[in-house]
Amino acid sequence: MLEDQDMSVQEAAAVVQDARARARKELVISTPLVYMAWGLVWLIGYGAMWLSVRGQHPYTGPSGVSIAAVFVLAGFAIAAVLVIASEAAAGIDGQSVRQRRIIGSTWAIGYLILLITAPAVSSSVSARTLALISFAGPVVLAGLTYILAAALGRYRPALALGAWLVIVGTSCAWLAPATILATCALAGGGALLLMAVIETRLRAHDS
Amino acid sequence: MTAETELDPVIHAPARLRVVVTLATLRDGDNLSFTRLQELLGLTPGNLITHLRKLEDAGYVTTVKSGSGVASRTSVSLSPQGRKALDNYTAVLRQLLDSASTNGTSPQ
Numbered sequence: 001m002l003e004d005q006d007m008s009v010q011e012a013a014a015v016v017q018d019a020r021a022r023a024r025k026e027l028v029i030s031t032p033l034v035y036m037a038w039g040l041v042w043l044i045g046y047g048a049m050w051l052s053v054r055g056q057h058p059y060t061g062p063s064g065v066s067i068a069a070v071f072v073l074a075g076f077a078i079a080a081v082l083v084i085a086s087e088a089a090a091g092i093d094g095q096s097v098r099q100r101r102i103i104g105s106t107w108a109i110g111y112l113i114l115l116i117t118a119p120a121v122s123s124s125v126s127a128r129t130l131a132l133i134s135f136a137g138p139v140v141l142a143g144l145t146y147i148l149a150a151a152l153g154r155y156r157p158a159l160a161l162g163a164w165l166v167i168v169g170t171s172c173a174w175l176a177p178a179t180i181l182a183t184c185a186l187a188g189g190g191a192l193l194l195m196a197v198i199e200t201r202l203r204a205h206d207s
Numbered sequence: 208m209t210a211e212t213e214l215d216p217v218i219h220a221p222a223r224l225r226v227v228v229t230l231a232t233l234r235d236g237d238n239l240s241f242t243r244l245q246e247l248l249g250l251t252p253g254n255l256i257t258h259l260r261k262l263e264d265a266g267y268v269t270t271v272k273s274g275s276g277v278a279s280r281t282s283v284s285l286s287p288q289g290r291k292a293l294d295n296y297t298a299v300l301r302q303l304l305d306s307a308s309t310n311g312t313s314p315q
Contacts, residue, residue, distance in 0.1 A: 007219065007220070007221060007224075009214075009300060009303045009304055009307065010304070011221075012214070012219060012224060012300055013300055013304060015221050015224050015225060015228075016224065016228055016297060016300070018225075019224065019225040019228035019229055020228050020231075020232065022229075022247065023228065023229040023231075023232035023247065024232055026247055027229075027232050027233065027239070027247075028232065090243060091239050091240035091242060091243025091244070091246075092233065092237055092238070092239055092240075092243075093237065093238055093240070093282060094233075094234075094236045094237035094238050094284070095234065095235070095236030095237060096233075096234045096236070096237050097237070
């Protein structure tokens, strides 16, 4: 049988390298792409909202167009992440699938709570508090989700990213609304984009 | 304890080596469907079954059938013993390649 033929050591090494590269490409979720997608959403989305409030006196909040742009970008990012994850996870079952469901559900429920809470409290809290809930809330939530992912043993480098995002989001409590948006765009989106670069290098090093 | 110097004959066949390396990419506690494994390796079902049986006899992989009819699913996973065997195999492979490059010979 062809598959039982003898192999030289070099041929065996080539088979190992080729099979490992193929399996990683096909079966492992491309986390750099996920980080990049969300990094761009945050950088462009928060950046657009910041541009729309820059120079507002008094602060009245981001323009409707910039908020709509954020939802459209986030929709694309969610769709992209779902496609990337479902393609890589096809045929795989077991512990990691259950962990991914826990992580995804935690994030989705958290976002839903923020989406419901922000409009509900908008008339009874100050513009600064509303900005904190609406803009820094998602950053803290994402940070906590990455920490959960790291705790469940999935993406270990995510622990540092999660901790950083929680710090960034929490530090917004001392900032003005416009500065919150700029901070989330640069320190939040920038961190995600940096993580995409780090993950790409880690993966290249492992292969 | 002596270091192993021979390549494990159960793994040292192109198709079985690819099966083991592919399954080793999965996280502990995960399994892969027979269909996806077959698709990834480009083997016929009969051929893959033959190789999986050899690996299963050696205790390197575990296959589990679940469901029935069109909903049936055969899942394949690497056992801890299989993971250890692959680690040993790649260590020996590295040794042989290193000694060949040191001696300037071509190992077979």
